[in-house]
Amino acid sequence: MPPVDEETVALRIPDPPPVDSDALSGSAGSSVAGHDGPAHGGRAARRKAAKRRHGRHGGAADTGATGATGATEEERRAPLSRVEARRQARARKPGPAVVASRAIGEVFITTGVLMLLFVTYQLWWTNVRAHAQAGSEASSLQNDWASGKRNPGTFEPGQGFAILHIPKLDVVVPIAEGTSNKGVLDRGMVGHYAEGALKTAMPGDKSGNFGLAGHRNTHGEPFRYINKLSPGDPIVVETQDEYYVYKMSSILPVTPPSNTSVLNPVPEGSGFTKPGRYITLTTCTPEFTSKYRMIVWGKMVEERPRSKGKPDALVS
Template sequence: MTALRPERETDTSYGDQSYGGPSALGDTAYLPPMDDETVALRIPDPPPIPASAGTAASPASGVPEGGRAARRKAARRRGGRHGGAAESAPPEDGPSGRPLSRVEARRQAKLRKPSPAVMASRAIGEVFITTGVLMLLFVTYQLWWTNVRAHAQAGSEASSLQQDWASGKRAPGVFAPGQGFAILHIPKLDVVAPIAEGVSNKRVLDKGMVGHYGEGALKTAMPQDKVGNFGLAAHRNTHGEPFRYINRLTAGDAVVVETQDEYFVYKVTSMLPVTSPSNVSVLDPVPKGSGFTTPGRYITLTTCTPEFTSKYRLIVWGKMVEERPRSKGKPDALVE
């Protein structure tokens, strides 16, 4: 005969857990609440801890031991009361978590300090960078600013000469070093530059002007002289560079010298591409290497070569073909 069970002791087994009868935590049995939206299987929530069980909990349960203050402190360590992310603890000073001793601190500071080789390489790198910047500034000054300044100075000198000529102001027969007295025209190269006495860099050439060999042992004739060689020099690069492209001149190209009273027209006859800077015979009254054999009225243009160096000299020679008073107007070479 099967024994009867009381109605209160209904078996409520669920998986491995049994709910029914007196609970280990109290007299009332725990039943999981019914989900209003679904009746699918689910793991029931853990039973609440009754007040009679106290605040202590085993370390395995994960609940902090102690009272309310201990629980708050543990909650702050886990991320605060509101579930924020836990703050990371500051790194320990030493491998074992203890503060470093003075000897250990000095040793680590010495290890962090750059070695002499690293410091030397940094210093050398800074020197190279500074040197590169200075060289770039110097090149910019030489190739750009000197031209800007020289063009302004040469243009001012040419305008001053033309104003003096227009006003009837007479120029002296002998010119002081650095004094302008004529204007050079090279139509093929679109060159218009004042001619000043002397070939000094500071007084003449660096100002963008063309210099006349008119002093000392290198003194040459003037355009109005009935015989002789009118010698001129100018920069090929930087400082206005009036003679930069005279290597492009060919036989028959015109070179005109404008003075207060006359225009002197020369025609290019020959060129010496390379010669020594000490070859002053190119300025002789009958210049050597020019092809001229008898005295005449010649012009010699001299400049440096190759470009951006002063190792050699480039020479261009011409012969006067026309002397035209200003009262008759400009020569054909300047009108075309």
């Protein structure tokens, strides 16, 4: 059994190479002829020699590198004086311009988020809430009428008393007394002009102008598309006892808010020339502003008791 080579386990002195007379003679001759140095040992000896050579060169280089870098590491780890520490802290601290730019950026971001939330509230949430409130009021009216509960004939501000139908626009919305934003219009309903100098007639009156106001944008926006009505389009007012059917007759696209003559018993600019039973729809224009008013007029063409069923305008 050959001896175990422990070269990779621990250091050892290599065994002397075997003496070969022929090789010795050849080596001696070669040495004499070529003037070479003494013959090398075996494979293990050559490996050891190579390791020693590499170790000397690499060790020197490593020692030099370590010495060079070691000094730098010590310098880096050396404690700073108080002055130097303060100087480095000031160098790391952002300057006034950086602080100001960051503050301005945060203000812009916060403002943008708040504006986005406000727009979402105005354009979406107010409609959701107003539609729910208006639907609840319409259901309450229908239930009261079905149960035989009588309307008093006069109504308190904010009290619903009728339902407006505009079939072409798919509008079904309660009508309440008064035109206040908080009590009526912002709740998704349309309001009857019923106060002071702007008081207008009721649908059941034998003559007069039934004036209504409604939002064009936000809060249910029931009058958003009344500009799309054409002459002859039906507008129906449903009360506890009657259906009042009007036909759209004319439109005033833009007028100042101060032009209250559009609510006169014979409204100016409507084309009507004598007393009759009229309806006036008023809303803001242009969209998303309240700078001007848009006016739509209609003339009553049918009064139908509820006992006879719905009018054709609501059936077809």
